[in-house]
Amino acid sequence: MPTPTKGPRLGGGPAHERLMLANLAAALFTHKSIKTTETKAKRLRPVAERLITFAKRGDLHSRRRVMRTIGDTSVVHELFTEIAPLVAEREGGYTRITKLGFRKGDNASMVQIELVLEPVTPKVKKSKPAAAETPVVAEETAPEVEAEEPATEAAPEAEAVEAEAEVVEAEKTDEK
Structure with missing residues (x-):
């Protein structure tokens, strides 16, 4: 007490x-x-x-x-x-x-x-928009894909990552 x-x-x-x-x-x-x-x-x-x-x-x-x-x-x-x-x-x-x-x-x-016997409702924390974090990740993966391209030609996964990187770069130029 x-x-x-x-x-x-x-x-x-x-x-x-x-x-x-x-x-x-x-x-x-x-x-x-x-x-x-x-x-x-x-x-x-x-x-x-x-x-x-x-x-x-x-x-x-x-x-x-x-x-x-x-x-x-x-x-x-x-x-x-x-x-x-x-x-x-x-x-x-x-x-x-x-x-x-x-x-x-x-x-x-x-x-x-x-x-107070009512159940607790958890508070939802506001996070940063996902679009702001995506370009950073895409930039980091883009150089690795370019380094691997000459060794493995026409890899479907590399083409998908490359296409994503191009979309992100296009969005950057649109924003500027």
Whole structure:
């Protein structure tokens, strides 16, 4: 669990804060989404994400480390068997905090913290156009073909490479 911050600790001492965050994490893993104050949710996020990271490892040591924080074996079992496989491809950001408004009694900012269980869509990296790379390759192969031509006359492969080189050279002159 991250080191407790200095100053007020959510209305109690450090032990009370640790127990409250453990109970909030257990409720989050049980219900997949909970409604709480913004301050508690912001304090809960690193704790919950760290526990999910341990669950993704899935070994006995990780299970025991999660058991140190959450004492309920059924919640830990659910975390390791149901939640961890759903976020296996995700590299972080397992929780989402959405603001809901203010509580009527004390005007505290209320949020909904939920687990992000949707599958990850990989980002497509933009690459350079293939046409820009093709002339470089054709220029390198063209001299080798010319060197091999006298030794092997009328090789069909050499003629194909030669035709490609001519097309590339024609494109270069058109571009200029």
